[in-house]
Amino acid sequence: MKNILIPTTVENDILAAVKTAVKYTTGTNCSIVLMMLQKIPNTYSASQFLRETTPSCTPAQNSLLNQCREVVTQTGNCRLLIHHQCGMSAPLLKNLMDHLGTDLVILTRSYKEEKNNLHTTCRQLLLNSKYPILHLGDESEEYNFNKALYLEYPKVDLGIHEVQKLINEQFSFKIVSQAKIEESIDEMVPHIAETISKNNIDILIEARRTAKKSGRKEQSVNHNLGLPLLSVHAETVT
Amino acid sequence: MQIKKKITITYIVLSGVSTLALCLLVFFLFKQNNQYYFLKRLQDRAKIVASIHYQHDPIKAEYYQNLKKNGLEELINEDDFVLRVNGEDTFEYNTNLDLPSEFYADVMKNGSSWTVNSEHQYHYAQIFKESGQRYMVIVTARDRRGNTSLIYISRILIFGGLAFIIIAYFFGRFLATRFINPVSRITKEVKRISASNLHNRLPETEESDELADLTRTFNDMLDRLETSFEIQANFINNASHELKTPITTIIAETEIALLKERETGEYVTSLENINKQASRLGNLTESLLKLTQTGYDGKKQVQDIARIDEVLMDVKCDINKIYPNNRVTINLSNLPEDDSFLMLPCNRPLLELAIGNIITNGVKYSDNEEVFVTLSANKENIKISITDIGIGIPPEDIPYLYEPFFRGKKAASKYVGYGLGLPLAMKIIRMHGGELLIQSESGKGTVVNIVFTTAQH
Numbered sequence: 001m002k003n004i005l006i007p008t009t010v011e012n013d014i015l016a017a018v019k020t021a022v023k024y025t026t027g028t029n030c031s032i033v034l035m036m037l038q039k040i041p042n043t044y045s046a047s048q049f050l051r052e053t054t055p056s057c058t059p060a061q062n063s064l065l066n067q068c069r070e071v072v073t074q075t076g077n078c079r080l081l082i083h084h085q086c087g088m089s090a091p092l093l094k095n096l097m098d099h100l101g102t103d104l105v106i107l108t109r110s111y112k113e114e115k116n117n118l119h120t121t122c123r124q125l126l127l128n129s130k131y132p133i134l135h136l137g138d139e140s141e142e143y144n145f146n147k148a149l150y151l152e153y154p155k156v157d158l159g160i161h162e163v164q165k166l167i168n169e170q171f172s173f174k175i176v177s178q179a180k181i182e183e184s185i186d187e188m189v190p191h192i193a194e195t196i197s198k199n200n201i202d203i204l205i206e207a208r209r210t211a212k213k214s215g216r217k218e219q220s221v222n223h224n225l226g227l228p229l230l231s232v233h234a235e236t237v238t
Numbered sequence: 239m240q241i242k243k244k245i246t247i248t249y250i251v252l253s254g255v256s257t258l259a260l261c262l263l264v265f266f267l268f269k270q271n272n273q274y275y276f277l278k279r280l281q282d283r284a285k286i287v288a289s290i291h292y293q294h295d296p297i298k299a300e301y302y303q304n305l306k307k308n309g310l311e312e313l314i315n316e317d318d319f320v321l322r323v324n325g326e327d328t329f330e331y332n333t334n335l336d337l338p339s340e341f342y343a344d345v346m347k348n349g350s351s352w353t354v355n356s357e358h359q360y361h362y363a364q365i366f367k368e369s370g371q372r373y374m375v376i377v378t379a380r381d382r383r384g385n386t387s388l389i390y391i392s393r394i395l396i397f398g399g400l401a402f403i404i405i406a407y408f409f410g411r412f413l414a415t416r417f418i419n420p421v422s423r424i425t426k427e428v429k430r431i432s433a434s435n436l437h438n439r440l441p442e443t444e445e446s447d448e449l450a451d452l453t454r455t456f457n458d459m460l461d462r463l464e465t466s467f468e469i470q471a472n473f474i475n476n477a478s479h480e481l482k483t484p485i486t487t488i489i490a491e492t493e494i495a496l497l498k499e500r501e502t503g504e505y506v507t508s509l510e511n512i513n514k515q516a517s518r519l520g521n522l523t524e525s526l527l528k529l530t531q532t533g534y535d536g537k538k539q540v541q542d543i544a545r546i547d548e549v550l551m552d553v554k555c556d557i558n559k560i561y562p563n564n565r566v567t568i569n570l571s572n573l574p575e576d577d578s579f580l581m582l583p584c585n586r587p588l589l590e591l592a593i594g595n596i597i598t599n600g601v602k603y604s605d606n607e608e609v610f611v612t613l614s615a616n617k618e619n620i621k622i623s624i625t626d627i628g629i630g631i632p633p634e635d636i637p638y639l640y641e642p643f644f645r646g647k648k649a650a651s652k653y654v655g656y657g658l659g660l661p662l663a664m665k666i667i668r669m670h671g672g673e674l675l676i677q678s679e680s681g682k683g684t685v686v687n688i689v690f691t692t693a694q695h
Contacts, residue, residue, distance in 0.1 A: 149540070150543070160581060160583055161578040161579065161581060164543075164578050164581060165576075165578050175581075176542060176543055177540055177541060178541045178542075178543050179541070191539065191540045195540040199542070
């Protein structure tokens with residue numbers, strides 16, 4: 001994986017996200033992009049626009065960003081880019097992702113809990129896009145993925161073989177368990193939790209279709225199980 | 239009410255309604271068409287009458303008279319009137335005409351109009367203009383033929399409609415019989431199946447319609463029922479039978495460890511082995527318990543994704559511990575290039591148990607001769623073939639192989655066993671969507687093929 005996008009509001013869990021991202025970059029020329037969104041200000045002139053859109057960070061955020069830079073510098077094959085984005089729309093996001101050549105998007109817990117309209121829009125657009133998305137879990141330290149549990153939703157109809165093939169291309173972990181979700185995830189949660197502890201599962205995988213409610217669905221898994229969730233788009237698997 | 243009757247009645251009602259709608263449409267279109275052509279004839283006559291009226295030349299007027307009389311077909315009650323129009327709303331009135339004033343008003347306004355009374359007497363009026371003077375020409379005639387043909391077509395439609403409904407009744411019955419027969423067949427088959435012969439299945443058809451689906455669903459349900467029924471009934475037997483292996487291993491391990499004093503490292507290894515076997519025991523007990531508790535409803539379980547070659551190697555390791563001199567050969571040379579074909583969603587402890595039971599049978603009933611295990615896989619299925627050169631199974635024993643506690647005469651006289659391993663293995667394989675095929679020849683050996691279908695439905 002070469003390019004990883006992390007939309008963020010620079011909270012504490014950004015460090016774990018960057019560390020995880022660093023771990024999954026391969027090759028010598030990789031970039032981790034921290035995307036910081038802001039609203040387009042109402043301005044009358046170009047110079048006023050430039051003045052209004054100057055990003056501002058708190059000292060705590062600056063220190064977090066510095067820590068991220070340090071982590072990335074130590075790797076030798078990655079660079080950290082900070083991308084300030086004014087406003088967001090579906091074509092804008094698509095072009096941005098194409099331009100950056102994004103292979104994976106990492107969503108942190110804090111970013112998913114952002115209530116700001118701009119961030120919720122961006123999150124929804126990302127969920128509707130075809131890029132693989134890694135939703136990070138509760139823990140704020142770096143993640144190490146070895147064993148995965150595949151959540152099979154009836155509407156997606158994607159076999160374990162296809163998913164494993166897709167995972168093999170980009171990651172090194174193995175799918176060791178599979179849960180078929182017939183109606184709601186809630187009734188399966190005790191069984192899944194038991195399997196997670198028995199088989200030492202450290203990541204969940206789901207295949208999603210472009211659906212408006214997918215965001216809500218995966219969040220409930222995250223909330224209940226606290227594990228990171230890799231969501232791949234069913235249509236990218238052929 | 240029986241579904242057969244319901245289908246027939248629904249069919250009759252639906253076809254009746256559609257036929258009625260068609261009849262009404264035909265009737266009205268026919269009536270309109272008749273009216274149109276009759277009015278057209280009146281219109282032609284009105285033109286001729288107007289021409290006669292204008293002619294000052296008596297020869298030409300006579301010519302037109304003859305044309306009207308001989309050239310056009312005579313109409314019943316035919317008559318014509320020419321009324322002079324004096325002003326915007328005034329015209330000469332003829333007392334022979336008994337027409338409503340609205341009709342005249344309509345003619346004055348639109349230039350032409352027509353009306354018909356209850357005796358099918360048509361009146362057609364049109365305004366003509368001749369050298370600045372306007373005339374209203376009214377032609378009247380009775381359309382008896384139109385009326386007769388209307389009655390005629392109504393009769394056709396009524397009798398045709400009735401005949402159609404009678405035909406629809408027979409068609410409906412035919413349709414109902416055709417659709418219900420397979421269901422009746424299924425009902426008949428299902429009645430045969432009771433608690434005592436749960437192993438019976440409905441014959442599956444090659445078709446892919448809803449009824450074939452129903453048959454399959456029913457068979458699946460029977461699979462689960464049978465499995466949970468028997469597993470519940472035989473839990474203690476199965477548990478005792480299957481827990482024997484890990485317990486034997488644990489005992490052997492402890493006996494070896496206790497033979498003499500050993501280094502700490504050796505004890506650690508020994509304890510690790512015991513721990514491993516004990517946790518397997520735990521897993522197995524749990525799996526069997528779950529199986530007993532819920533039957534096996536694969537949908538509500540979190541399944542393990544296992545590589546079938548790894549499962550086979552694990553089984554081989556276990557067999558090595560119980561039969562250290564076994565000659566089981568696992569042939570993995572036919573493996574596919576794409577190793578994802580080897581992955582099977584399963585309950586791993588149970589699957590290991592099932593395959594282990596079958597291979598152990600091979601070892602046991604061949605007096606530790608060679609047992610070949612061949613694994614092959616492709617996109618659609620995974621096939622494990624277990625071949626031994628043992629005592630084989632006599633043909634008369636084959637139908638009873640899957641009955642718990644059944645033991646063949648030859649096997650029972652020479653070997654210790656309980657007749658529980660194969661029935662349980664078969665059930666476990668079946669609930670993983672697999673098939674167990676046994677070919678055997680007495681005295682020569684047995685080939686057991688296990689086929690798991692992995693392709694997506």
